[in-house]
Amino acid sequence: MNISVRHISKVYSNPDGSSLRVLKDVNCEISQGEVISIIGPSGTGKSTFLRMLNGLETPSGGEILVDGENILSKGYSLSRLRKRMGMVFQSFNLFGDMTVLENVIFAPCRLLKMDVETAKAEGMALLRKVGMAEKASVFPSTLSGGQKQRVAIARCLAMKPEAVLFDEPTSALDPTMVGEVLSVIRQLARDTGMTMIIVTHEMEFAREVSTRVFFMNEGLIYEDGTPEQIFKNPVHSATKAFVQRIQKLKFDITSPDFDFYGMQSEMSQFCIKYNVPEKRDVLTHITEEMTQVVLKDFLPLHVVLSYNAQQSETAVAFMMEGRTSSPLAEEGIDDISMMMVRAMSKEIIEESTSRGFRIKVIV
DSSP: OOEEEEEEEEEEEOTTSOEEEEEEEEEEEEOTTOEEEEEOOTTSSHHHHHHHHTTSSOOSEEEEEETTEETTSTTOOHHHHHHHEEEEOSSOOOOTTSOHHHHHHHHHHHHSOOOHHHHHHHHHHHHHHTTOGGGTTSOGGGSOHHHHHHHHHHHHHTTOOSEEEEESTTTTSOHHHHHHHHHHHHHHHHHTOOEEEEEOSOHHHHHHHOSEEEEEETTEEEEEEOHHHHHHSOSSHHHHHHHTOEEEEEEEEOSTTSOHHHHHHHHHHHHHHTTOGGGHHHHHHHHHHIIIIITTTSOSEEEEEEEETTTTEEEEEEEEETOOSOGGGSTTOOHHHHHHHHHHOSEEEEEEOSSEEEEEEEO
16 A cells, blocks of 8 residues: 655634644655654654544545545545545544454454454454464453553454554553553564554653654754664754653652652663563662662752663663762762662762762663
């Protein structure tokens, strides 16, 4: 499936007579087998653009060609288009009164006129692909959000689409469930050769899975390039500002009675949300050693866990206000704990700042 988007715009009229221009002049070419991630600030038209590709939204101007046919022309069959182009939404939209397998085979039986036994066999194969075969006979109400989304993906694939659109498929999920859904999409991108267009806020995922990345801003595709170009050498200043955005989680430790267990739980969720779960154990261990042993006599401590998507760098920093030198050089520091921290880290940076002294541990 080849898609050509030419000068697409979208304007919404408000009840007070004003208007909101969501898309201005969007142009792109998408070829069979490409995996394209669409990134950008919230409210810049990413989901609206995606919904236009399979006719769920009508542009105010421009044209969309699928294999040379304008899907906006009078008489064009959108139902035929949607059989070829599946979509996975933020919400799962599973039928609550049907089992998991019944949800998957419903559309193939009804729309493709597939016989039930064949549909069941193919449906079970798809559920195995997304790791949900064991849940085939249960109802959606018993599933977690991540499991529901995996079923929704299997249901989409049951129609044997040539292309699949993913509209922020992890945005409605608890951070602990994001990884399982992204893993399924990674496998599909790697194994199927299917055209995939994914609106996502998961930067490392977009960098890893995509053949191309669109950066959308202010209703336009500001930049279109390979993941290497977009994340390492962006041309547009707005792209650079967006992809270099550093995600942070902050804690202020003012007394020995601080809730360290709660901090560890939040750090764990942060690592899962930003797709660095393999860093979770080492980060919590380093933070425990630094806050409860090495720096326990230097309160208050400002602890900042950070993730830089562009540089794929995860770090935890310990800030002591008013200090001008490193406490690690002072007597009484637990050398054994500090040796353990050094062994678990890639680099330790000790530096003065305008506020005090910071020890940054990169893992």
